[in-house]
Amino acid sequence: MPLSQRTLEQGWTLTCARPRGAPALPDTIPATMPGTVHTDLLAARLIADPYLDLNEITVDWVGRCDWRYELEFEWQDDGADHVELVCPGLDTFAQIVLNGAIVGETANMNREYRFDVRGLLRAGANTLTILFESAWTRGEALAAQYEPRPNNYPGPANLMRKMACNFGWDWGPTLVTAGIWKPIRLESWSRARIASVRPEVTLEGADGRVRAHVDVEGGAGLRLRASVAGIVKELPVGAVLDLVVPSPALWWPHGLGSQPLYELVVDLLDEAGAVTDSWRRKIGFRSLRLDTAQDDKGTAFTFVINDTEVYICGANWIPDDCFLPRVTPERYATRIAQAKAANINMLRVWGGGIYETEAFYEACDAAGMLVWQDFLFACAAYPEEGDLPDEIEAEARDNIVRLMPYPSLVLWNGNNENIWGWFDWGWQDVLEGRSWGLGYYLDLLPRLVAELDPTRPYWAGSPYSGSMDIHPNDPAHGCSHVWDVWNEVGYEHYADSVPRFCSEFGWQAPPTWATLSQSVHDQPMTPTSPGVWHHQKATSGNDKLLRGLDGHLPAPGNMDDWHYATQLNQARAIRFGVEHWRSHRGTNMGAIVWQLNDCWPVTSWAAVDGYGRRKPLWYALRAAYHPHLLTIQPRGERLHVFAVNERTLFWRGPVTVKRVRFDGTVLAEWTHWRLCADRLDIAALAIPDDVAKPHNPRDEMLVATMHDSVAQYYFNEDVDLDLPEARADIVVARDGGDWLVTVTARSLLKDLCLFVDRIHPDASVDEMLVTLLPGESRVFRVSCAVELDAGMLGASPVFRCANQLVR
Structure with missing residues (x-):
């Protein structure tokens, strides 16, 4: 019989099984699947919205309780040999009970579990119970099991396989969730089913090639059939389905070409040729490599797609909501459209979050949005003993296979900042020789990627220089993070170096006023009033906001000025850094700003705030990441105008540079009649001194134009400019x-x-x-x-x- 699926969506209830600090609650609470305990309590009006004011603190008890989900459902025996309960997303420590019998347990929210329940189901009424243990409680037991391991944030996230930012981050609240965050289903099948399909999609000359490795559970004597773009291949189970597609249209990042997708279908056939199970995904044909060659400047880090070196204008991606089921396919599509509209061509899925749902990658495929995917390790030392290595391997296998069909995915990255932490954050003294995760990053994960997804590059970490013999955050090698700017020094120091690739850098600002006023109700509202202060999670964040204004803008005297000045400073800081690095195209081949989005309304580094509104930074990114960038930059003692071209056609035309007084008077002017930046290249001209050097730097500026592109340059910072009254x-x-x-x-x-x-x-x-x-x-x-x-x-x-x- 063909495989059939039934999603168990309706009729769930929720009960507090161990009320650790909980208020009085009803015996049963209506529950939604997929969902979380917090969202069910919100829907039942049993907790206040934790995104508002100080409510995060008042709902802390939710994450410290155990919770029971229960479902009564009807089942009729359809004669299938196998019936499996499939749980692709249980968060996190769960015991599954069917009709009073323990089916199994889970300890990982990032992988799929399957349980054979054929012998436990009854014709008629059945009861499914899922008991979730508090991650805090399990964390206490794990902390006793493992000797201390450094962790930049409170909580046991590095001892378990749960979304790390659930336990709080310097932009996120501590909202420790539990629940069924992906839909549960029953699968019925006889004799055989398709367990997995691993399509290696490559180009060989002008032709596309798909090598589909199909794992079948059962199925002796059955056959497989694969089809794509009108090409069909049929072979016995166990063989690799190898299909060649003549001259397919290529999939490109947006801005460089189109994003054609082809449906790949794999069918499992019985002896009569009937389909008993089927798998289908949309794939794209493109070549891919990561150039990490040594050169006279260090070690390159360049994405080469369809034999084209692509400059990465990127943004880091965090979970778009603390309560994951609220991030619908429509919300993913909206956020990715916002990224694309800001000329972002890569999203880095950061390692303190999750492997996103299929809807995220499908939207990226359709938009031409490249994806850098971290494995889920962030800012902490991870033990390599106990049950954790097996869980990590199972999780990695699940997600490599699940995500490899998507052409937008172009890199597997081992971790976020953990190798850097071992080098620079005092870990070595604390660890005293204990494991901290290096075996995952340099052995297990690259081995699994090579085995399961050999078409994609793997990199051990962000930042990482390519060798443990070179400091991981050496800007001359591999990818680096720039965090002394913001944490320690002003944004003018972005100009101090030219990283080969900067995969994290950022500057903070509050959310839009509408978001701030919807989430905080302080009277009066000030930068340090309780609600505003609570929605600033970075250590000394407000102090850094003010310190970052030094030398650029005056200290604000009221809330309105504080809000505008800090948002303006964020936008200027990031645009300054990006334009500096892009003017060194060739040496630097990418910038991934921290961060595109927020998971709640908060003062943070995001360009799009927690309620989906665009901050001024979003507009600055759109300008700084524009494929035709005109920018004025110093080189030695002289100013130069740079034309940076990320289009596939050359960009040429006259460039005019004017020195203008603030009243509009043109003081000097120079035109170069034919500046030509080749496709995916850069061109530069020195500006003559009689134009570039001001008579009065307080009252003059440079304006450069080339077609519709405009660059402006000021000789002083705003605090030293004679800006007129605005009229x-x-x-x-x-x-x-x-x-x-x-x-x-x-x-x-x-x-x-x-x-x-x-x-x-x-x-x-x-x-x-x-x-x-x-x-x-x-x-x-x-x-x-x-x-x-x-x-x-x-x-x-x-x-x-x-x-x-x-x-």
Whole structure:
């Protein structure tokens, strides 16, 4: 009989099985599957929203209790030889009981478990119970089992296979979850089923090749059939299905080409040719390698796709919600669309989170969004004894096989910052020779990738230099993280080095005002009022925000100025670093900002805040990551204009550089009539001294233009500029369902933003951080559900520019 599936979705209840510090609760609570204890308690109005105010603290007891999920369901015997209970996502320590008999136990939220329940099911009514032990409780037992291992964050995440950021991070709350976070199902089958398919998808010359390794449980004497792009191959079970597709259309990262996908279907056939089980995925044909060759500057770190060196304009990705089932396919698609619109071409799935659901990778495939996938190790030492190695191997096998069909996935990375931690964070003295995870990163994981997914590169860590003989965060080798900037020094120090590839760097700012005011209700609201303070998880984060303004912007005198100044500083910091590194294209081949998204409303490094709203940083990234980047950068004693071209056609045209007084007077001008940046290349010109050197650095700037690209350069920081009083004319007009807001500058307006979420929380604007000289105009498209007028849009705190802060 063909394999059949039944998802057990409806009718679950939740009970507190061990009320460790819990208030009085009903005997049973309606539960949703997939879901978590927290979301079920929220739906039943038994806890306050932990994202609001200080509620995170008041719901801490939830993670310290044991919880029981129970389902009554009907089952009719269909005569199948096998019936399996399939649990792809149980969080985390669970005992499964069916009709009073223990089916099995789990200890890993990141892998699939299958249990044979044929002999336990009854015709008619059945009872399925899943008892979840608190991860805190199990963590206490594991801490007693393992000798101390360093961990940058409180909690036992490094002793178990659970999403590490559940226990809190410097941007995330401590909300220790439990529950059924992926749908549970019953699978019925006889004789045989497809256990897994591993498609190695490669290019050989102009042709695509698929080598499908199919594992079949049972199935002696049966056959397999695979088809893709009209090519069909049929072979006995146990053989590798090898299909050659003549000249397929290639899958490219967005901006370099299209993303054609082909459906690969593998069928399991009985002797009569009937399909008894089937597997299908969409695949893409592209070549891939990671160039880590030695050169005269150190060790390269360059992604080469379809024989093309791709400059990575990336962002780190964290779980988009603390409660994972709330991240729907639609939400994934929205967030990835936001990344693409910001000219981001790679998302790094960070190792303190999860292997994302299929919907994430499918959306990346469709969008041409490259994916760097960490294995789940972050900022801690991990024991290599006890049950942990077997769990880690099972988890890695599961997810390598699950994710390898997706063409967007281009790198497996061993860990986040753990090798760096062993070198620099005092671990060696604490460990006293005990294991800390190196065997996973240098032996187990690369061995599994080579066995299961040989078409993709593996890298041992982020950061990592490629050798334990070279410091892991040496910017001349491999990938590096830049965190002294922000933690210790100002953003001008991004210019101190040119990493071969920077896989983490970032600068903090609060969320949008609408998000902040929806999640914090302090009266009055200040940077240090209780709710705002609680939504700042970084050590000395608020102090660093203010210290980071030093030398750039004045210290803010009120909450509105603090909010704008810190958001502006975040945007400027990241744009400064990215433009510096991109001007060294060839030496540097990628930047992955920390971070794209947030999991809750918080002051953090994100470009898109926890309620999905774009911060000014998002607009700065869109500009800094633009495929045609024009930027003015110092080289030695001279200023140069750089044209950085990430398009597949050359970029050429006249470049004009003007030195302009803030009142709009052109003081000097120079045009080079034919600057040409070849495809995927860079071109540079030294700016003549009579243009590049100011008479009054407090009142002058450079403006470079090439076609529609504009670069601006100031000779001083804002605190040392004579910025005029901001004056502008504003005209508002309807355009369908949107508003067109025309701002005409009557004075220099530096980094103008219209914070329309101050008018309505759902309002948005298409552009921010716009600089206008006197007489220049810009039309802003605003989406807003209420009537807009010039008075509303022209006053602080909606109308903001740097002039207001300095004056």
